[in-house]
Amino acid sequence: MEFWRAAHCNFELLFAQSSMTPILQHASFYWTLMLDQRKKIIGEDTVLFEHIWKSGKGFYITVSILGALVLLAIYAYVTQYRTGLTVTGLSRQIFWGVYITNFVFFIGISHAGTFISAVLRILKAEWRRPISRASELTTVFILMFGVGSVLIDLGRPDRMLYAIRYANFQSPLLWDVCSIATYLTVSSLSLYLALIPDIAMLRDLGGKREWFYRILSLGWTGTEGQHHRLDKAIGFVSILVIPVMITVHTVVSFVFAMTIQPLWHSAIFGPYFVVGAIFSGVASVIVVMAVLRKAYHLENYIKPIHFNNIGIFLMAMTLLWFYFTFAEYITIVYGNDPVHMSIFWSKFTGKFAPLFWLHFVLCFVIPLPILAIKKFRTIRGTVIVSISIVLGMWLERFVIIVPTLTRQRMPVQGAFYIPTWVEWSILAGCISLFTLLYVLFTKVFPIVPVWEVREGREKAAATAAARITSYMPETGAPKE
Amino acid sequence: MEFTRRTFLKIGGLTLLGLSAKPGWQVFSKVEAPEPSPDAETLARKKWGMGIYFRKCWKYEGCTDCIDACHRIHNVPNMGTLKEEIKWIWTMPYEEVFPEHEFELAEEKDQHKPVILLCNQCDDPPCVRYCPTRATWKREDGIVMMDFHRCIGCRYCMAGCPYGSRSFNWRDPRPFIKNVNLEFPTRTRGVVEKCNFCVERLAQGLIPACVEACKEKALVFGDLKDPKSEIREALKYKTLYQRQPELGTKPKVYYIL
Numbered sequence: 001m002e003f004w005r006a007a008h009c010n011f012e013l014l015f016a017q018s019s020m021t022p023i024l025q026h027a028s029f030y031w032t033l034m035l036d037q038r039k040k041i042i043g044e045d046t047v048l049f050e051h052i053w054k055s056g057k058g059f060y061i062t063v064s065i066l067g068a069l070v071l072l073a074i075y076a077y078v079t080q081y082r083t084g085l086t087v088t089g090l091s092r093q094i095f096w097g098v099y100i101t102n103f104v105f106f107i108g109i110s111h112a113g114t115f116i117s118a119v120l121r122i123l124k125a126e127w128r129r130p131i132s133r134a135s136e137l138t139t140v141f142i143l144m145f146g147v148g149s150v151l152i153d154l155g156r157p158d159r160m161l162y163a164i165r166y167a168n169f170q171s172p173l174l175w176d177v178c179s180i181a182t183y184l185t186v187s188s189l190s191l192y193l194a195l196i197p198d199i200a201m202l203r204d205l206g207g208k209r210e211w212f213y214r215i216l217s218l219g220w221t222g223t224e225g226q227h228h229r230l231d232k233a234i235g236f237v238s239i240l241v242i243p244v245m246i247t248v249h250t251v252v253s254f255v256f257a258m259t260i261q262p263l264w265h266s267a268i269f270g271p272y273f274v275v276g277a278i279f280s281g282v283a284s285v286i287v288v289m290a291v292l293r294k295a296y297h298l299e300n301y302i303k304p305i306h307f308n309n310i311g312i313f314l315m316a317m318t319l320l321w322f323y324f325t326f327a328e329y330i331t332i333v334y335g336n337d338p339v340h341m342s343i344f345w346s347k348f349t350g351k352f353a354p355l356f357w358l359h360f361v362l363c364f365v366i367p368l369p370i371l372a373i374k375k376f377r378t379i380r381g382t383v384i385v386s387i388s389i390v391l392g393m394w395l396e397r398f399v400i401i402v403p404t405l406t407r408q409r410m411p412v413q414g415a416f417y418i419p420t421w422v423e424w425s426i427l428a429g430c431i432s433l434f435t436l437l438y439v440l441f442t443k444v445f446p447i448v449p450v451w452e453v454r455e456g457r458e459k460a461a462a463t464a465a466a467r468i469t470s471y472m473p474e475t476g477a478p479k480e
Numbered sequence: 481m482e483f484t485r486r487t488f489l490k491i492g493g494l495t496l497l498g499l500s501a502k503p504g505w506q507v508f509s510k511v512e513a514p515e516p517s518p519d520a521e522t523l524a525r526k527k528w529g530m531g532i533y534f535r536k537c538w539k540y541e542g543c544t545d546c547i548d549a550c551h552r553i554h555n556v557p558n559m560g561t562l563k564e565e566i567k568w569i570w571t572m573p574y575e576e577v578f579p580e581h582e583f584e585l586a587e588e589k590d591q592h593k594p595v596i597l598l599c600n601q602c603d604d605p606p607c608v609r610y611c612p613t614r615a616t617w618k619r620e621d622g623i624v625m626m627d628f629h630r631c632i633g634c635r636y637c638m639a640g641c642p643y644g645s646r647s648f649n650w651r652d653p654r655p656f657i658k659n660v661n662l663e664f665p666t667r668t669r670g671v672v673e674k675c676n677f678c679v680e681r682l683a684q685g686l687i688p689a690c691v692e693a694c695k696e697k698a699l700v701f702g703d704l705k706d707p708k709s710e711i712r713e714a715l716k717y718k719t720l721y722q723r724q725p726e727l728g729t730k731p732k733v734y735y736i737l
Contacts, residue, residue, distance in 0.1 A: 084669035085633075086650040091563040095635045095648055155633015155648065155670025159613075162632050166613040173612040173636055259640050260606065260727055409642050409724060411576050414562030 041201050045453070048446045051296040052202075055443070058295065066436040073429020076422040077152065085155060087422045093415040094405045098423040099153035102430060104397040105280070107146035107180065107252055108273070109390075112281025113139025114187060114245045116310070117194075118238035126464060127309060129456045130301040133449045134292055135285045136191040141437050142284075143184050145430045150176075152426060172258045175251040183241075183248045190237040193230065196220050197451035209444075249277040261404050262340045263332065272324040279317040279363075280393035283386035286310055288438075290383045292447055301448050304379055311382040314389070315371035322364050343403050352403045355395055362392025523620035528601065528677055529704040529732040530691070531714045534574075536698035538593045546596065547571075549693035550675070555666045557656030566647040568675040569598040569690055578721055584737060596699075598690075599624065599645040599675035600723060600731035610640035616672075622732060623677045633670040642727055646674045704732065 042049055080087050090097050116135040120128035151157055167174055200220035203213035220226060253273035256264040266272075286307065293302040332340050347356040367385040370376045406415035441447070550556070550569045559565055571594035575582070578595070585591060605624045607616055615630035616637055638646045652669045660666060664680060667673055678688035686692070691699040702711030719737040 084649070084651040086564060086669075090650070092565050092647055092650075093644075095638050150634075153634070155635070155672075156631065156668075159630070159632045162613045162615075162630060166615075166630060168612055168614045170609050171612040171636065172610070173634065177612075255636070256639075259610070260642055261639065405639075408644060410572070410579075410644075412644060414565065416563075 038205060041204055043454070045450055047297055047300070048448050048450050048453075049202075049205075051442050052444065052446060059439070059443075062439060063436065066432040066439070069425075069432035070429050070436060072425050073432070076425035076429070080152075080422055081157070085153075087420060089417050089419045089423065091414055091417065093412050094402060094417040096153070096401055096405060097417055098398075098419045098427060099149050100401055101394065101397045102427060103146055103149040103153070104252055104273070104401070105394050106142050106149060106430070108249060108277035108393065108397070109281045109284050110139045110143040110146060110183070110187075111245055111249060111274070111277040112283075112285045113137070114190075114241050115278050115282065116285055118190065118241050118245075121234070121238045122242075124464075124467070126456055126460045127306060129452045129460075130298070130448045131285070131289055131306055132452065133191070133194060134288055134447055136187065136194070137438065137441060137447070138281075138285055138288055139187045140184070140191050141434050141441075143180065143187065145434055147180060147184075148430065172251060172254045175254060179244070179247045179251045183244045186237060186241045186244050190234065190241055193234050193237060194449055194452065195445060196230065197222060198446050198449060201450060202445075246274055249274045256400070256404075261408055262337075263343045263400075263404050266328060266331075268324060268328055272328060275317065275320050275324055276393060276396060279314070279321050280390055282310060282314050282317060283389035283393075286314070286382050286386040287390065290379060292442075293379075296442070296447065298448060301453065307379045307382045308377050311371050311377040311385070314382070314385065315368065318364060318367045318371060318389075325360075325364075339409055342407055346403050346406060347399055351406075352399055356399050359392045359395035359399055362388045363396060364392075520620050525705065526621040527603075527704040527732070528621055528623060528682070529702065529711050529734065530598075530601075530677075530688075531700040531711055531734045531736050532596050533696075533698045533700075533714075533736045534590075534593070534595070535737075536696040537596060537694075538590070539696050539698075543695075545693045545695065546690035546699065549689040552659070553661050553664060553689050554676075555653075555657050555661055555664055556673075557653035558658070559650075559653070559656050564650040566649065566653065566673065568647075568673070569596060571596055577723065578735075581721060584719065595735065596690075597643070597645075597723075598733065599677075600643055600729065600733045601675075601677055603730035603732060604728060606640045606642070606729060607637035607646070610636040612636065619679070623679055623682075624674075625679070626672065626674060626676065628665060628667050628671050628673065631671040633672065635672060637672055642729065643723055643731075646672050648672050 088097065088099075113135040117128065117132035121132065151160055154160055163174065163177060167177075169175075196217060197220055199213050200217040200222065203210055203217045250270040250273065253269035257266055257269035259265060289302050289306065292298055329344070332344050346352050366388045370381050370385050402417060406412075406417075547569050551558075551567075554568060556566055556568055573592050574585070574595050575591040577597065582591070601622060601624050603622060605616075605618055608618055608624065611617075612634060613630050613632055615627045615632070617625055617627075619625050633648070635648055638648065649667050649669045649671055654660075654666050657666065678686070678690075681688060687701050688699075691701040700711050700714040702709035704711060706712065714736060715734055721735040721737070722731045722733070723735075725731065
């Protein structure tokens with residue numbers, strides 16, 4: 001950027017002096033042409049490109065901190081790989097803990113991207129435009145950590161491909177493999193498709209990385225026909241990804257629901273997990289949006305109205321989540337099966353009570369009033385709520401998984417679980433690596449879909465007006 | 481021919497495809513059927529089961545002969561902590577295993593007496609369904625088998641077993657085995673293990689080690705399909721318990737009052 005500005009100034013200076021040879025005049029004409037094209041591509045959206053080219057002090061500090069945490073997690077995993085899972089707090093009785101919680105939690109987060117971008121696209125909600133990429137990117141990146149968490153949990157990670165080689169499709173874990181692989185493919189495709197026009201812009205801007213953008217842009221020139229095909233493809237993928245998304249968390253819940261363990265063996269686990277997934281996912285997208293807005297000065301693009309709109313949706317999800325939680329527990333309490341009740345009491349008043357009630361406060365008591373009152377549904381308000389929900393939903397996954405293992409169908413000895421530094425480091429490392437990948441992505445591609453925002457600016461008002469007119473009753477004489 | 485980008489991509493793609501053909505073929509083609517059991521037809525004619533007499537078992541207080549025999553011949557390590565405990569056969573107090581049969585006992589003090597627990601070798605084993613790699617399966621004679629070399633250590637079978645019969649190797653178990661029995665495999669870290677009804681002894685015509693080790697003959701073993709077998713004689717006209725029969729797993733270990 002700086003170079004271009006400087007170049008421009010120099011040539012203006014040359015013009016002013018008006019003492020040029022014809023050759024120089026020719027060159028300056030060429031430069032002006034280039035600059036004109038640049039201006040045409042960037043337009044008024046300089047800020048959307050700036051974060052690709054400019055790296056301030058903040059960027060390097062963030063990357064170093066995240067890098068250090070990732071290294072710590074790698075060290076933790078190497079320790080675990082060399083000595084076995086004994087370095088975790090897991091035991092014969094409580095054999096699933098933080099890693100499996102992470103698996104369910106991360107895959108849950110991945111549901112937001114699709115929900116916000118695909119569903120809003122289908123509903124033709126125009127305000128989705130600036131935030132669709134940020135949410136899709138969250139989906140794609142966090143999904144990899146969901147898969148990774150299961151692999152980290154394996155006793156013999158060297159044999160992980162046996163799950164494909166000797167696949168037993170009777171096992172819900174295989175359903176997970178199929179469903180998550182499909183979801184990762186479809187959501188990556190949807191992210192990439194919406195990137196193509198922006199990649200072409202970056203290619204046309206030239207520079208050192210032009211070859212890279214040239215390959216990825218697939219020869220996009222922005223003709224009418226190309227736009228038509230792209231719209232069709234995005235529309236198709238948006239519809240395809242929604243049922244896939246629903247299956248993903250449904251089969252994740254089936255890992256638990258298909259067993260006959262108390263408080264896991266529940267028919268509402270499928271929808272309950274999907275609701276929880278969208279709930280936690282949308283909350284994390286709010287956090288991501290707020291961070292991007294602040295760090296990359298996107299105040300003009302990601303506006304309070306976005307937080308307000310998603311906040312209303314989040315409030316609906318809060319109530320829906322409460323409804324499912326209530327339905328789940330009231331069925332157990334009323335049924336009064338002693339095997340189930342012993343686990344229930346361990347959550348309600350027993351040793352898991354602090355975690356259980358904390359998660360309830362974080363997921364329901366704090367979010368509901370803040371989201372329900374318009375005055376509090378500001379950027380700050382929704383971000384506070386979202387952080388509370390994200391923490392609460394991690395705890396929710398934990399208090400679903402662990403208490404059942406403390407006492408399956410009879411009292412057991414040694415049901416004791418305190419996660420160790422290895423597990424916490426790997427959790428921190430996963431979140432850090434996710435953030436790091438996210439930051440690095442914004443160094444290569446614009447995080448706000450430039451072409452979509454422009455399309456909205458140019459065409460949306462007219463399209464929306466035409467659409468609204470079409471809803472209205474016809475006036476005048478009925479047509480023959 | 482002009483060497484365009486398109487040509488390059490074509491050649492590159494074909495080369496990659498060619499190189500991946502062999503490993504790809506190996507991954508997907510070599511799915512062998514689960515180890516053919518010795519003479520499957522003969523095995524299918526049998527259905528192994530076990531009976532445990534409470535009273536005979538309680539005769540000597542603190543006796544652990546069956547447990548010791550099993551753990552010795554199967555190289556079960558003594559990990560020393562509850563956290564990493566590995567057990568194929570163990571005991572729990574009567575009142576905790578059969579709380580619903582509280583009043584069948586004659587004497588109050590018997591409530592705290594130990595009940596021997598081991599893999600129930602269910603006739604409809606849930607663990608087999610959950611295993612993503614078919615590392616655990618049911619043999620024709622009803623024994624639930626475990627392949628330590630195929631187990632990936634996901635522990636889903638442990639979540640699926642309602643009896644807590646499975647243990648996981650949280651670390652390398654070999655240093656914790658006192659005397660290694662060279663005739664039985666040791667395990668590596670990261671795999672699940674459990675009682676196998678002594679298949680290796682059955683193959684030699686021997687009865688399971690725990691049954692053989694009991695001085696009081698509190699354990700009976702035999703073919704449930706043969707009406708004249710020792711086990712059928714032992715079960716006849718008796719009050720029998722199974723662990724959680726309501727789950728529909730059809731345990732083949734019976735407790736005889």
